[in-house]
Amino acid sequence: MQKLIKNGQLTQDYWTILREATGPEVLNAVPGKNFIVPLKFWKLYREDLADYAGEVAIWLDSDENVNDIGSELASFSLIALNFPIFSDGRSYTNARELRECHKYEGEVRAIGDVLRDQLYYMSRCGFDAFDLRSDQNPENCLTAFADFSTSYQATTSESSPLFRRR
Amino acid sequence: MYQYDKYDHQMLAERVIQFRDQTERYLAGNLSDSEFLPLRLQNGLYIQRLAPMLRVAIPYGLLSSNQLRKLAFISKHFDKGYGHFTTRQNIQFNWPELEDVPDILAHLAEVEMHAIQTSGNCIRNTTTDQYAGVSADELEDSRPFCEAIRQWSTFHPEFAFLPRKFKIAVCGTKIDQAATQVHDIGVYLIKNSNGEVGFRILAGGGLGRTPVIGQEIFEFVEKRHLLTALESILRVYNRLGRRDNKYKARIKILVRETGVEKFRSLVMQEWSQIRDGPQTLTEEEIDHCKSFFVDPFYMEKDDAPEELTAALKNDVLFSSWHQHNVSEHKKSGYAIVTACLKETGVAPGDVTDIQLNYLAELADEYSFGEVRISHHQNVVFADVEQSELYAFWKKLKTKSLASMNLGLLTDMICCPGGDFCALANAKSIPIAESLQRKFDDIDELKNIGNLRINISGCMNACGHHHVGNIGILGVDKKGEEFYQVSLGGSSQNEASIGKIIGPSFAQDEIPAVVEKIIEVYKTSRQNKEPFLDTYRRIGIEPFKEKVYAKTD
Structure with missing residues (x-):
């Protein structure tokens, strides 16, 4: 069953997440696939990865900082941010900084412990793709984005705080 | 409002x-x-x-x-x-x-109420001085800014899963009644050397296991930068606050472990990215927030009207209540009244449905239909005409709302404790009650004077024991409830954290221990100095000696 929501719809996932990777050979074992690799892995092997036939994106854990990605940030079509557990809120800050400070326009994907009741806040912080935890009901999750119709703050999804719109 | x-x-x-x-x-x-x-x-x-x-x-x-x-x-x-x-x-x-x-x-x-963010690891209800807007010593009303903060912090999507809970207090009065310095963020309205009013912002204060006074992060920020300044602090905290240990997760630990200089520079780095951004308050928005907190329709009246002075002269009980429970108002002819919810035998802060309805009735009749709740768990009527005070007091009395112990020993702060709370190590309400019974003579209470006793049933310090002049903390000792006593705490302008006096006591020893502490104070005080001043002058030793002296 599809469990990736992108731009408000359930969709086919063309990416494979490498949760752990020892060396660049793991990619070459399956040529042509699109991989999301750990930021550390990419930093270590970026030259080896340059020749890889498929596309490579990165994911950051919640204790990593998007400001450490470096100048190639804009070259990724996708950056994934991990929720080791849904109650770890650091990736919300990373998402906003990607969008608002780095003006990143590619896909920002939530991975890990991604649950229905956090989707709305995630979307407000700039996530536009959600790799749901396998036990989540995808149809029900689609309704989460309409939990609220407006918001007080200026965030990624609404560039103007309510007090400037009232 | x-x-x-x-x-x-x-x-x-x-x-x-x-x-x-x-x-x-x-x-x-x-x-x-x-x-x-x-x-x-x-x-x-x-x-x-x-x-x-x-x-x-x-x-x-x-x-x-x-x-x-x-x-x-x-x-x-x-x-x-x-x-x-x-x-x-x-x-x-x-x-x-x-x-x-x-x-x-x-x-x-x-009725425009809710329970949003009253718990959890998010930004909690912003608090302020209960005399905001009516205090005679106020620089500027803090409530419009509290409202701006309320809106900004409500459903803030980035800060719903912080390392730990987060509390903000704002103070615009000279005498700080909001415990501003022991908040995760404390905001003071101040005037800079150019005469411009803005904010001084502290961070890293807090009670709980490790009580800390907040440190200055922004010496002065203009009003329009309030929300972006707060957001920068929150962002640094969300990213770097400890998540490995619940007891080290508050911002005070981050500020301490990072060092305030480094922490400040991290905040400034974040601020440089969002300062002047869309969340910057506009002139219109500040005016809009202020428009909800304009003065009610006051009448032109003189201070100390005949009705009041006569009643004060003729009714000793009223006069005694007036002395403690009535404060100076910015507008002549008006007074700020605090209904003290600290009757003996009633858990501090508890209020019945009948009292709630009656408070509503009194608010409509005497105080423009509004009340404020103080962090000392009392109810404030901010705008009572002085000429009505006597009648007002008589009505309060009919519903047990006229305790005349405001600010005195028995006006304690007390958490619900082990009677209700799953976190508590020990009961706290029975301690409060035993003290109320021990000190039940109003003349003696007045003789002792202003004194804050704060009681918490556990380390989480909901009863603010660290900042009680006398603090009492319930501890668990091999399954039994014991109480640790500290002295010298204060949440006011010269905020300080109380010092533990020594080994803890059994529940039934507490009234006698407090009595001994009071005896030392009464024999040592000079002129009319309050308990805290005496303690600061003579230190903890004389109290310790008396409390732990062997009885022959």
């Missing part, structure tokens, strides 16, 4: 629907305990020792008479006929049924 517009109403209605759905999914078994936990907490719902507890937000302590009536209704229909005002100027209900909570929230929404 602030009036909801269609946006506020809409979001609140959507929140009620959202939580109803979450509760249904939980009860149907589609949401695990651990996943429902932060959702219910961010709606103020705890699972307590005996029943769920629902904490309802009272933004910066301000309540209308309609809201009071709704709280009375809820306590009567969904609880056991009473509620409990907390040290965050909120009210909590100790006996609702989990299934009823969505309905209670719907009732609250009718």
Whole structure:
């Protein structure tokens, strides 16, 4: 069953997440696939990865900082941010900084412990793709984005705080 | 006070629907305990020792008479006929049924109330001085800025899963009654050398296991930068605050471990990215917030009218109450009255549905239909005509609302403790009661003078024991309840953390221990110095000697 929501719809996932990777050979074992690799892995092997036939994106854990990605940030079509557990809120800050400070326009994907009741806040912080935890009901999750119709703050999804719109 | 517009109403209605759905999914078994936990907490719902507890937000302590009536209704229909005002100027209900909570929230929404973010690891209710806007010594009314903060912090998507809870206080009065320095963020309205009013912002204060006074992060920020400055601090905290140990997760530990200089530079780095951004307050928005806190329709009246002076002369009890419970108002002919909820035999902060309804009636009749809840768990009528004080006092008396012990030893801060709270190590309400019974002579209480006793049933310090002149903390010793006593704490302008006097005591020893402490104070005080000044002058030793002296 599809469990990736992108731009408000359930969709086919063309990416494979490498949760752990020892060396660049793991990619070459399956040529042509699109991989999301750990930021550390990419930093270590970026030259080896340059020749890889498929596309490579990165994911950051919640204790990593998007400001450490470096100048190639804009070259990724996708950056994934991990929720080791849904109650770890650091990736919300990373998402906003990607969008608002780095003006990143590619896909920002939530991975890990991604649950229905956090989707709305995630979307407000700039996530536009959600790799749901396998036990989540995808149809029900689609309704989460309409939990609220407006918001007080200026965030990624609404560039103007309510007090400037009232 | 602030009036909801269609946006506020809409979001609140959507929140009620959202939580109803979450509760249904939980009860149907589609949401695990651990996943429902932060959702219910961010709606103020705890699972307590005996029943769920629902904490309802009272933004910066301000309540209308309609809201009071709704709280009375809820306590009567969904609880056991009473509620409990907390040290965050909120009210909590100790006996609702989990299934009823969505309905209670719907009732609250009718009067623009809710339980949003009254618990959980998010930004909690912003508090302020209970005399804001009417105090004679105020630089500027803090409430418009509290409202701006309320809106900014409500449903803030980035800060719903912080390392730990986060509390903000704002103070615009000279005498700080808001315990501003022991908050995660403390905001003072100040005037800079150019005569411009803005904010001085502290961070890293807090009570709990490790009590700390906040440190200055922004020496002066212009009003328009308030929200971006706060957001920068929160962002640094969200990213770097410890998540490996619940007891080291508050911002005070981060500031201490990072060092205030480094922490400040991290905040400035964040601030440089969002300063002047869309969240910058506009002139119009500041005016808009201020428009909800304009003076009521005061009449031109003189101070000390005949009705008052005569009553003060003729009625000793009234005069005694007036001396402690009535404060100076900025407008001549008016007074600030505090109804002290510290009657002997009643848990501090507890209020019945009958009292709530009566408070509403009195607010309508005497104080423009509004009251404030103080962090000392009392109820303030901010705008009472001096000529009406005597009549007002007589009415308070009919519903046990005229305790004349405001600011005195028996006006204690006390958490619900082991009688209700699942976290508590020890009971706290019986300690408060034993002290009220020991010190039941009003003349003696007045002789002792201003003194704060704060009682917490555990390290989490909901009863602010660290900043009590005398602090009492319940501790668990091999399954038995003991009490640790500290001296010299204060949450006022010269804030300080109390010092532990020595080994802890059994419950029944506490009244005698406090009595000995008071004896040392009375024999050592010079002129009319209050307890805290004597303590600061003579130190802890004389108290220690007396308290632990062997009886022959």
